Amino acid sequence: MKKLGNRPSALIEALHTLQQVFGYLDKPGLTFVAAVLKVPPSQVYGAATFYHYFTMKPQGEHTCIVCTGTACYINGASALLKSIEAREGVKAGQTTADGRLSLLTARCFGACGLAPVAVVDGEMESRLTPEALQQRLERIGVHAI
Amino acid sequence: MQSDELKSIAAREREAEAARTACINVCAAASCQALQSDELRKALTQAAAEQGYGPEACTVRQVGCLGLCGAGPLVSVEPSGILYQRVQPSDAAEIVAALEGPPVARLQLDSGMPFFTRQHRIVLENSGRIDPDRMEDYIARDGYSALSTVLHEMQPADVIAEVAKSGLRGRGGAGYPAGLKWETVAKAAGSPKILVCNADEGDPGAFMDRSVLESDPHRVLEGMIIAAYAVGASEGYIYVRAEYPLAVARLKTALRHAERHGLLGGDICGSHFTFRISIRLGAGAFVCGEETALIASIQGLRGTPRPRPPYPAQAGLWGHPTLINNVETYANIAPIIRKGGAWFSQLGTGRSKGTKVFALAGSIQNTGLIEVPMGMRLRDIVFDIGGGIPGGRRFKAVQTGGPSGGCIPGEFLDTPVDYETLTSLGSIMGSGGMIVMDETSSMVDVARYFMEFCMTESCGKCIPCRAGTVQMHELLGRFCDRRATPADLQMLETLCDLVRNTSLCGLGQSAPNPVMSTLRYFRPEYEAALVSEMVGAGGAA
Numbered sequence: 001m002k003k004l005g006n007r008p009s010a011l012i013e014a015l016h017t018l019q020q021v022f023g024y025l026d027k028p029g030l031t032f033v034a035a036v037l038k039v040p041p042s043q044v045y046g047a048a049t050f051y052h053y054f055t056m057k058p059q060g061e062h063t064c065i066v067c068t069g070t071a072c073y074i075n076g077a078s079a080l081l082k083s084i085e086a087r088e089g090v091k092a093g094q095t096t097a098d099g100r101l102s103l104l105t106a107r108c109f110g111a112c113g114l115a116p117v118a119v120v121d122g123e124m125e126s127r128l129t130p131e132a133l134q135q136r137l138e139r140i141g142v143h144a145i
Numbered sequence: 146m147q148s149d150e151l152k153s154i155a156a157r158e159r160e161a162e163a164a165r166t167a168c169i170n171v172c173a174a175a176s177c178q179a180l181q182s183d184e185l186r187k188a189l190t191q192a193a194a195e196q197g198y199g200p201e202a203c204t205v206r207q208v209g210c211l212g213l214c215g216a217g218p219l220v221s222v223e224p225s226g227i228l229y230q231r232v233q234p235s236d237a238a239e240i241v242a243a244l245e246g247p248p249v250a251r252l253q254l255d256s257g258m259p260f261f262t263r264q265h266r267i268v269l270e271n272s273g274r275i276d277p278d279r280m281e282d283y284i285a286r287d288g289y290s291a292l293s294t295v296l297h298e299m300q301p302a303d304v305i306a307e308v309a310k311s312g313l314r315g316r317g318g319a320g321y322p323a324g325l326k327w328e329t330v331a332k333a334a335g336s337p338k339i340l341v342c343n344a345d346e347g348d349p350g351a352f353m354d355r356s357v358l359e360s361d362p363h364r365v366l367e368g369m370i371i372a373a374y375a376v377g378a379s380e381g382y383i384y385v386r387a388e389y390p391l392a393v394a395r396l397k398t399a400l401r402h403a404e405r406h407g408l409l410g411g412d413i414c415g416s417h418f419t420f421r422i423s424i425r426l427g428a429g430a431f432v433c434g435e436e437t438a439l440i441a442s443i444q445g446l447r448g449t450p451r452p453r454p455p456y457p458a459q460a461g462l463w464g465h466p467t468l469i470n471n472v473e474t475y476a477n478i479a480p481i482i483r484k485g486g487a488w489f490s491q492l493g494t495g496r497s498k499g500t501k502v503f504a505l506a507g508s509i510q511n512t513g514l515i516e517v518p519m520g521m522r523l524r525d526i527v528f529d530i531g532g533g534i535p536g537g538r539r540f541k542a543v544q545t546g547g548p549s550g551g552c553i554p555g556e557f558l559d560t561p562v563d564y565e566t567l568t569s570l571g572s573i574m575g576s577g578g579m580i581v582m583d584e585t586s587s588m589v590d591v592a593r594y595f596m597e598f599c600m601t602e603s604c605g606k607c608i609p610c611r612a613g614t615v616q617m618h619e620l621l622g623r624f625c626d627r628r629a630t631p632a633d634l635q636m637l638e639t640l641c642d643l644v645r646n647t648s649l650c651g652l653g654q655s656a657p658n659p660v661m662s663t664l665r666y667f668r669p670e671y672e673a674a675l676v677s678e679m680v681g682a683g684g685a686a
Contacts, residue, residue, distance in 0.1 A: 011445035016387065016426055043446070050447040050604070051428030053387050070350030070544065070580045071506035073594055107429065107598075109388065110352030111176045112506035112580075113214025113513050124179035 008039045011047055015054055024055045052107070060095040060102035062142055064133075065119040069108030072116040076129075080116055081105065083130035084137070087144045101142045146406045147415050148293040151284055158285030166202045167244045168223040169193070172273065173207035174214075174359045175391045176352075181234075182207075182218040188234035189220070192241040203244065209360020211273035213260060215512035221273065222248075228261075230254040259529045260511045265492070267500050268476040269516045272360035277395050280402040283363040289408060291482035295371050296416040304375035305331060308478065310486030312498030317343055317434070317471030318546065318575045319651070320497075320564040326468065329458040330376040333466035338378040340420075341462065341469040342369055343439060344385035344392070347431035348547030349598065351578030353502040354472040356514050358385070358392035361476070362399035366422065368475030370413065371482060373420045376468050381422040384439055388429065396424060431548070431602035435650045436461075436469045438604065449606045450650035471576065473502055493519030497563035497574075507544075507580035510535050517562075524558040527581055538583040542666070546575030548595045548602075549655035551662025552588060571662040573655070588667040589674055593621035595659035599652065610653030613644035617660060624674040634671060638664065 014033045019025055025048050034041040048054050066072075066081050081092055084103055088096050095102040111117050114126030120136050134144075162168070171177075171186040190205040211219040216230035220240065229240060229252040236252060243249050266272070275282035283289070295304055309324025330338060342365065346354040358365060369381055385393055400422060403409045411419045425443050432438045433448040440462050442448040461467025477499060481489050490498045497519040503526065506512045510532030517526060527533065527543060534540050542552040551572035553560070560566050564574045582591065600614040620637045623629040641657035641664075648654045664671060 007445075009443070009445040012428055012442060013426065016428065037445075039445070046447050047445070051430050053427070053429030068349070070547070070578070070594070071512070073349075074507045074580060074582060074586060106388065107347065107431070108349035108351070109175075110346070110355040111179055111214070112350055112352055112504060113176050113217070114179060115506060115512075117179070124175075126179055 006036060006038075008037050011037055011039055011044065012051070015044075015048055015051075019054055024058050026056070057095070060099050062100060062121055062137075062140055063102045063104060063119075064137065065104040065106050066092070067109045067111070067115070067117045067119075068105045069110075069112060069115070071112035072108075075115040077116045079130055080118060080128055080133055083134065087134060087137075088142070089145045096145070101137070146289075146408055148290070148297065151289055151293060154281055154284045155287070158281050161201070162285070164201060165204060166198065167225070169203065169205045169240070169244075170208040170211070170221045170223065170273065171205065172209070172211045172217060172219040173277075174210035174356055175389070176210070176214040177217040177219060178391065180218045184234050185218050185220070185232055185237065188237035189241065192237040196238070196241050198241065198244075203241070206276045207278070208274060209272045209277050210269075210356040210514055212264075212269075212515065213254070213511055213513040216254060219254070226256055228254040228256045260513075260515070260532065263525065263530050264516050265500050265518045266516045267480050268357060268364075268473055268502050269360070269514065270480070271364065272356065272514075275361065277360055277362055278398050280363060280399070280406065283361065287483060288363055288479075289367055291479040292367050292370055292408065293414055295374055295482055296414045296418060301331060301375045301377060304371060304482070307486045308375070308481060311481045311489035312486075312493075312496075313474065313477055313481065313489065314497065314564065315471060316473035316477070316501070316576065318549070318573060320574060323470065323474055326458060326470070327372065327376050329456075330378075330466050330468040333459050335464075335466050336377075337380055337465060338376055339462045339465050339467045340369055340373045340376070340378040340381040341439065341443070341467055342381070342383040342472060342475055343434065343436070343469055344383055344472045345427045345434045345439060346386060346389075346472075346576060347434045347602075348549075348576055348578045350504065350506055350544075350580045351547060351576050352504045353514065353577045355389050355392050356504075357472050357476050357502070358389070359395055362392075362395045363403065364476050364479060365396075365472055366399055366403055366409070368478035369422060370409065370420055371478050372468060372470065372475065374418055378468060379419055379421070381420060382425050382443055382462070383422060384425045384427060384433070384443060386429070387426045393424065393426065400424070430604070431598070432604045432650070432652050435652060438650070439469065440467065447604070449604045450652075452649060473577070494561060494563045496565060501562070501574070501577060503577045503579045505531050505579050505581070508534055508538065508583040508586070509581040519563045520561040522559050522561055523553065526562065526579070527558065531581065534581065534583045538585060540581070541584050541586055542582045542588065544572075544580040544582065544591070544659075545578065546573035546655075546658070547578050548598045549573060549651065549658055550575045550578075551658045552582070552591065552666065553662070554666040571658065571665055573658070587625075588663040588670050589621065589624045592660045592663045593618065593625055596621050596656070599656035603652065603656075607649040607653060609644045609647040610649065610656065613640055613648075613653070614656055616640055617644070617657070621660070624671055627674050627676065629671075629675050631675060634675070
């Protein structure tokens with residue numbers, strides 16, 4: 001924030017930094033940003049909820065982000081998503097009750113040549129099948145419920 | 146940096162290149178990186194050292210996108226031009242051993258296949274041939290020479306005239322003539338003027354801008370600096386998606402190098418021209434690709450569009466005259482200056498000049514990034530360059546323009562691809578996503594998929610888009626579940642018309658396109674989804 005001169009226009013950048021450090025945006029963080037940038041809290045909350053990249057929920061220990069871009073969609077992304085939803089008992093956007101896994105979706109990673117893809121704990125898995133994705137989760141110790 | 150310094154760097158690089166036995170290029174764009182091309186590069190470097198090649202005899206380097214993403218990780222060898230596909234680290238020793246002999250046949254990719262030979266690369270001319278993190282590589286391939294020419298030999302008006310002569314149109318989708326836009330900003334009253342590069346590539350299934358930024362970031366910077374000089378801007382922003390961390394990292398490196406060498410900042414190249422560029426991260430809102438929403442987002446606000454006029458060219462960022470162009474538009478500028486507007490305008494069709502980069506994906510043999518002259522037939526792109534549909538399935542449609550575009554069926558495959566023809570077919574050029582669908586895709590389902598996208602991405606400012614997309618999505622759901630009535634079909638068409646004509650910005654205005662184009666070409670699929678007893682009554686509809 002300081003780098004951008006503590007101006008209101010630094011809001012989005014500040015939220016990026018906040019999420020990078022804490023993993024999600026919480027109320028004290030947002031209040032702090034509002035105070036430093038002299039932006040009304042409503043505007044900070046507005047931006048935090050408007051942009052899909054920001055999340056206000058703490059994430060699970062592991063994350064699995066299934067790409068739902070057009071190429072992935074044509075090549076079976078919904079089957080991937082359904083299989084993990086059934087396996088872990090969560091819907092996209094939710095975290096399992098034990099906090100082990102957050103299942104998320106992304107608009108498009110731009111790796112359409114490898115569709116369908118998912119990013120598991122920051123690593124991209126390409127040309128996936130539901131079985132391959134389940135095996136990947138098994139390897140990081142996320143088991144079926 | 147002065148022009149003689151540029152020349153001496155270029156000469157030094159070329160000398161080093163000539164002294165080398167070979168150069169092994171490993172694709173390090175996001176797609177190949179996802180296939181562990183980093184490990185591969187390490188293995189190749191090690192193998193080269195083990196087989197007695199010093200770094201001056203054989204360089205193993207990272208390069209940008211080699212194009213055929215579906216066959217990654219890709220490796221190319223210079224000067225022989227041999228291409229290898231699906232290379233694993235365990236193949237490294239074999240590849241190095243074959244440097245001065247016959248190539249490794251089992252990994253070789255035919256570089257004479259139409260995918261490579263039918264392309265015409267301008268924007269991607271360096272892609273896959275230079276290390277994106279080394280400015281010297283870019284300079285060795287005439288990089289920044291156009292900037293030097295512009296600053297020392299041309300007046301801003303000459304630059305604009307050259308761009309106007311080239312016939313270049315905005316590559317972000319709408320196709321507004323670049324020269325005209327530049328001229329408007331140049332003439333606009335008010336200072337400072339601001340330049341923005343729109344790298345918020347939000348269309349799902351499109352990855353042209355990501356590839357350009359990851360493969361040849363200096364090309365975009367050079368285009369931006371030239372544009373800034375032409376319109377008199379002193380401040381520039383690149384608004385790039387946060388979902389593209391590699392592109393952001395490469396851009397930051399490129400910016401740092403350009404600043405250090407005096408290509409950005411004060412007194413650029415020894416002239417009195419000053420220009421600085423900052424990066425702003427997007428945060429996953431598709432609507433921010435719309436220019437007024439993008440401006441709001443850079444200002445730290447929610448990305449909601451506002452009515453135009455005034456256009457950003459008159460009142461943009463913080464009310465200042467602002468030039469906004471897409472990544473690919475800027476990437477075309479340096480070659481236009483180097484080779485002349487007349488050269489560029491020879492390529493392409495009547496009103497669509499030059500080339501276009503497309504991201505070819507979906508149900509197609511050769512997925513990846515291609516650049517072809519405007520006016521190429523869809524059939525040539527899909528079947529010749531793309532290699533057709535895998536698994537013996539039949540072609541059904543090609544989707545262009547993402548959620549704002551439409552699906553084009555088989556009977557129009559012989560259509561030349563340019564801005565006007567795609568619009569007349571009910572689709573749009575868009576930013577360049579091209580998704581091929583085969584007979585297994587349900588068009589109603591595809592229409593619902595895009596409507597779901599637009600519904601979620603609608604910023605909510607205007608009612609036709611906010612409420613209309615929800616209603617259309619619900620209606621399309623009825624078709625997918627086969628519980629729609631003829632009245633639903635009628636309502637869907639009415640809503641398409643309403644949302645298209647009354648929405649505030651491009652997102653809403655084009656949201657009905659996927660529905661309208663599938664209704665136009667695949668109406669029987671909608672009719673087949675009507676509740677069976679109703680088909681008897683309303684089947685003729």
